[in-house]
Amino acid sequence: MKGNxxxxxxxxxxxxxxxxxxxxxxxxxxxxxxxxxxxMGERPGxxxxxxxxxxxxLGAGYVAxxxxxxxxxxxxxxxxxxxxxxxxxxVDLDARIKNDCINLKxxxxxxxxxxxxxxxxxxxxxxxxxxxxxxxxDSWLTEIKKALPDIKIIMMTPxxxxxxxxxxxxxxxxxxxxxxxxxxxxxxxxxxxxxIDTQKIFTDAYEQTGNVFDWTQDGVHPSPAGHMxxxxxxxxxxxxx
Amino acid sequence: xxxxxxxxxxxxxxxxxxxxxxxxxxxxxxxxxxxxxxxxxxxxxxxxxILGSGYPMLCAAxxxxxxxxxxxxxxxxxxxxxxVDLDARVKTDCIxxxxxxxxxxxxINDVWHEVNFKxxxxxxxxxxxxDSMLAEIKEALxxxxxxxxxxxxxxxxxxxxxxEYFETETELRRQTTVKLAEKYGAKLLPAQKLFSEAAAKTxxxxxxxxxxxxxxxGHWMLAKAxxxxxxxx
Numbered sequence: 130m131k132g133n134x135x136x137x138x139x140x141x142x143x144x145x146x147x148x149x150x151x152x153x154x155x156x157x158x159x160x161x162x163x164x165x166x167x168x169m170g171e172r173p174g175x176x177x178x179x180x181x182x183x184x185x186x187l188g189a190g191y192v193a194x195x196x197x198x199x200x201x202x203x204x205x206x207x208x209x210x211x212x213x214x215x216x217x218x219x220v221d222l223d224a225r226i227k228n229d230c231i232n233l234k235x236x237x238x239x240x241x242x243x244x245x246x247x248x249x250x251x252x253x254x255x256x257x258x259x260x261x262x263x264x265x266x267d268s269w270l271t272e273i274k275k276a277l278p279d280i281k282i283i284m285m286t287p288x289x290x291x292x293x294x295x296x297x298x299x300x301x302x303x304x305x306x307x308x309x310x311x312x313x314x315x316x317x318x319x320x321x322x323x324x325i326d327t328q329k330i331f332t333d334a335y336e337q338t339g340n341v342f343d344w345t346q347d348g349v350h351p352s353p354a355g356h357m358x359x360x361x362x363x364x365x366x367x368x369x370x
Numbered sequence: 371x372x373x374x375x376x377x378x379x380x381x382x383x384x385x386x387x388x389x390x391x392x393x394x395x396x397x398x399x400x401x402x403x404x405x406x407x408x409x410x411x412x413x414x415x416x417x418x419x420i421l422g423s424g425y426p427m428l429c430a431a432x433x434x435x436x437x438x439x440x441x442x443x444x445x446x447x448x449x450x451x452x453x454v455d456l457d458a459r460v461k462t463d464c465i466x467x468x469x470x471x472x473x474x475x476x477x478i479n480d481v482w483h484e485v486n487f488k489x490x491x492x493x494x495x496x497x498x499x500x501d502s503m504l505a506e507i508k509e510a511l512x513x514x515x516x517x518x519x520x521x522x523x524x525x526x527x528x529x530x531x532x533x534e535y536f537e538t539e540t541e542l543r544r545q546t547t548v549k550l551a552e553k554y555g556a557k558l559l560p561a562q563k564l565f566s567e568a569a570a571k572t573x574x575x576x577x578x579x580x581x582x583x584x585x586x587x588g589h590w591m592l593a594k595a596x597x598x599x600x601x602x603x
Contacts, residue, residue: 154423157395158388185579187586189388189423194431197590204568204576204587334438343438346419353427353443354434361435 140208143367144235145192146222147242147285150350151213153190159183177232179210187211190351194360199367210235218246218257219265226269231276237370238273238280239363241327242266243287243309244349250305251298259308266312270320281370282322283363286310288331292341292348325366330358374442377433377600378469379426380456381476381519384583384592385447387424393417421445424584426473428593429600444469452480452491457503465510472507472514473596475561476500477521477543478582484539485532493542500546504554516556517599519592520544522565524574526581536581557599564595 145151162183163173174180187193188211196209212229214221219242222230230238243262250256257265273280289295289306310328317324334344334355341348344355351359379385396416400408407413421427422445430443446463448455453476456464464472477496484490491499507514523540525533544562551558565584568577568591577588584592 154388154392154395158391161391161395186388187423189392189421189427193423193586194428197428197586197593200576200585200587201590201594204572209586338438340439343434352434353421353431354438357431357435360431 141206141237142208142210142233142235143237143239144230144233145209145211145213145239145241146230147213147240148217148245149213149215150190150244151188151192151211151241152215152217153188153192153213153356155186155188155192155211156214158186158188162186177228179208179233184210188213191356191359191363194356195363195367198360199364213241216245216249217242218249219243219262219269220257223265223269226272231273234277235280237283237367239283239285239367241285241287243313244289244306247287247302247305247309248294248298248349251301259305259312262309263312263316266316267319270316270322274320282317282320283325283366283370284313284317284322285325285359285363286313286327288328290331290335290341290345290348292345294350295348323366323370325362327359327362330362331355334358375440375471376442376444376467376469377429377471377473378464378467379429379443379445379447379473379475380464381447381474382451382479383447383449384424384478385422385426385445385475386449387422387427387447387589389420389422389426389445390448392420392422396420418442418444422447423589425589425592425596428590429596432593432597447475450479450483451476452483453477453496453499453503454491457499460503460506464507468511469514471517471600473517473519475519475521475559477547478523478540480543481521481523481536481539482528482582485535493539493546496543497546497550500550501553504550504556508554516551516554517559517596518547518551518556519559519596520547520561522562524565524569524578524581526574526578529581557602559592559595559599561592561595564591 174183187196192211200207222242246257246262287306287309289302291299295302331344345351421430426445433441456476480491480496521540521543523529523536529536565577578584
């Protein structure tokens with residue numbers, strides 16, 4: 130057991146966080162696992178502490194794909210955690226910055242957030258405007274960099290294709306999402322983070338086939354193929370860090 | 371949709387990889403939202419979008435990225451299944467879906483459930499049922515192409531106590547799989563060799579946390595081998 134722990138400490142810990150695109154059913158599976166553990170009389174994990182039983186669950190999206198490829202290519206080298214939660218906006222990530230980010234002490238942090246700040250305003254009057262998005266995201270990054278000065282950060286831009294979920298508010302979604310992308314470029318520069326232009330991945334893919342369902346389920350959530358394109362780009366970017 | 375090549379993955383928990391959990395979650399949510407079970411066609415379409423988090427999802431992601439629009443991937447793996455369980459649902463979860471390609475990975479629970487629950491399937495019966503199931507699929511779908519994935523076992527948490535039994539009995543199911551692949555002109559994925567060699571290079575738990583279920587790395591290793599086999603010739 131002790132040997133195991135030392136082994137774990139040597140691994141590079143990569144933390145993914147964000148919204149449903151990162152979550153991809155993870156929270157649902159963790160909930161199921163937690164219920165099962167409770168039924169078997171096992172104690173649930175502590176917040177802010179890595180838990181081997183539930184941390185193994187990475188969801189079914191680009192995080193799981195990237196983790197599978199990366200750990201197959203370089204076995205034993207990485208520990209990968211997912212803390213994406215569906216529906217999250219930057220303010221939600223800020224609310225759980227300690228337990229679900231800083232206290233886990235990641236070496237590399239990858240974040241994809243922004244679309245719910247736009248979409249939740251159009252649909253639920255509960256969004257985060259571009260100005261607040263920048264202010265909170267900036268403070269979030271500052272707090273993380275202060276607590277973990279050596280951390281490497283990958284910031285993924287939000288993206289949109291025209292599909293069932295996005296077309297109703299298309300004229301609002303497009304410029305608003307573009308504003309969030311500009312913010313991300315500015316903050317990446319300021320905090321020395323690396324940006325992945327996710328919008329470009331999906332725009333290019335869409336131009337290739339002209340069918341939104343090849344790459345997304347609904348214009349917002351990726352198809353398995355869309356997740357693969359994200360994972361490939363993510364690995365390529367990670368290797369340049 | 372009709373033009374797409376339909377690929378069906380079936381098997382046990384290794385193929386399931388959280389799929390049935392997510393299908394159950396989706397169905398509970400639909401009930402909560404007062405949608406009931408929905409109409410059967412829509413229900414099936416919804417279920418088909420859920421591929422789990424293992425090698426079938428990875429294969430779907432890779433094929434979708436490289437050959438957009440060409441393939442439709444369906445997963446019907448169910449955790450805990452033995453060959454007799456696959457045979458019990460051969461109509462609804464295989465033949466009636468009219469797949470062009472059927473990929474099967476089965477055998478480890480036929481061994482494991484004997485150890486834990488005295489509810490395994492003997493090597494002789496495994497061969498008899500597997501053979502008859504493949505024959506039935508082939509008769510109903512004469513043009514179907516099979517990919518058979520060997521069951522495999524590594525020495526780790528779930529298997530080390532009864533290691534000799536696991537090793538010997540899994541090997542028997544593996545040999546049956548090889549024999550049946552030959553008989554039905556199926557492509558064979560030699561999973562045991564794949565996992566044994568990977569484990570020898572690093573350690574078993576890099577590839578399977580408990581000796582039975584693949585890690586994410588193990589799933590990608592399976593997916594890569596599957597894709598190579600599928601795309602050959």
